[in-house]
Amino acid sequence: MTEKRSFTLDQQEIPFQPGDSILQAAQRAGVYVPHLCFHPDFSANGSCRLCVVSIAGKTVAACHYPARSGLQVTMNNSRLQQQRLRLLQLLFAEGNHFCPSCEVSGSCQLQALAYDLGMTHYHYDPFYPQRPRDGSHPDFFIDTDRCIFCDLCGRAGTEQDHKPVYRLGGRGEQTRLLIYSASGKLGDSRAAADDKAAHVCPVGCILPREGHYRDPIGERVYDASPIHWVGNRRRDQHAAPAADSAGDPSHD
Numbered sequence: 001m002t003e004k005r006s007f008t009l010d011q012q013e014i015p016f017q018p019g020d021s022i023l024q025a026a027q028r029a030g031v032y033v034p035h036l037c038f039h040p041d042f043s044a045n046g047s048c049r050l051c052v053v054s055i056a057g058k059t060v061a062a063c064h065y066p067a068r069s070g071l072q073v074t075m076n077n078s079r080l081q082q083q084r085l086r087l088l089q090l091l092f093a094e095g096n097h098f099c100p101s102c103e104v105s106g107s108c109q110l111q112a113l114a115y116d117l118g119m120t121h122y123h124y125d126p127f128y129p130q131r132p133r134d135g136s137h138p139d140f141f142i143d144t145d146r147c148i149f150c151d152l153c154g155r156a157g158t159e160q161d162h163k164p165v166y167r168l169g170g171r172g173e174q175t176r177l178l179i180y181s182a183s184g185k186l187g188d189s190r191a192a193a194d195d196k197a198a199h200v201c202p203v204g205c206i207l208p209r210e211g212h213y214r215d216p217i218g219e220r221v222y223d224a225s226p227i228h229w230v231g232n233r234r235r236d237q238h239a240a241p242a243a244d245s246a247g248d249p250s251h252d
């Protein structure tokens with residue numbers, strides 16, 4: 001007899017495939033698990049911790065934890081929601097996030113999760129870090145003020161583009177987005193317009209030069225529906241068919 005592969009997530013039965021993490025199985029079942037640093041095309045790095053769930057009283061990252069039969073997983077309780085909220089507030093305080101003037105406002109996954117979790121204020125004093133901007137590349141502009149250090153661009157570069165362009169350097173408060181080039185500038189790197197790495201940033205850090213502020217209010221990714229319905233999407237995926245939803249494993 002074949003073993004039934006499923007676990008429960010907030011009392012809902014979730015089937016899984018061998019090798020799935022809890023997050024991957026939940027996504028396939030159409031259940032949204034909050035996340036920022038996970039993308040289905042790349043290895044999980046477990047850095048943002050927004051996907052925290054509880055298993056037998058232990059808090060684990062759903063993007064890293066392997067799905068197993070019989071697991072009883074809790075995702076939504078007040079403790080975990082509060083934990084996610086504090087992590088988000090820390091991310092806002094660590095960078096310089098001035099949403100009203102940001103061109104990805106309304107299509108930003110960090111902002112959308114903040115709305116979803118009912119964030120109303122910073123909670124932590126903002127660090128106001130001094131970070132350089134980089135306008136040296138003909139196709140992209142980098143505003144490192146908004147980097148949340150998810151390393152999606154780094155993983156996309158090494159795992160899919162097979163050329164290193166972006167990486168994270170430093171530690172703690174001094175963590176920075178760095179560029180692989182002699183000058184440290186994107187214009188001197190091997191970055192190209194169609195690199196996957198240039199099209200995975202969940203916030204407004206790596207920005208295409210064309211189409212600034214092109215999406216009118218009302219047509220941005222999260223104007224009509226919250227992220228737990230839409231899933232983690234970028235504005236360049238917004239015109240994609242509706243099948244690219246939270247229950248579709250192809251969405252990120």
Ligand code: SF4
Pocket residue numbers: 096097098099100102103104105106108109110111146203204205
């Ligand atoms: S990247 Fe997102 S959270 Fe940061 S300023 Fe832009 S819209 Fe706001």
Ligand code: SF4
Pocket residue numbers: 146147148149150151152153154166177200201202203205206
């Ligand atoms: S530039 Fe974007 S994708 Fe890269 S680490 Fe920063 S937030 Fe993540």
Ligand code: FES
Pocket residue numbers: 034035036037038045046047048049050051052061062063064
């Ligand atoms: S999505 Fe799991 S730690 Fe970021």
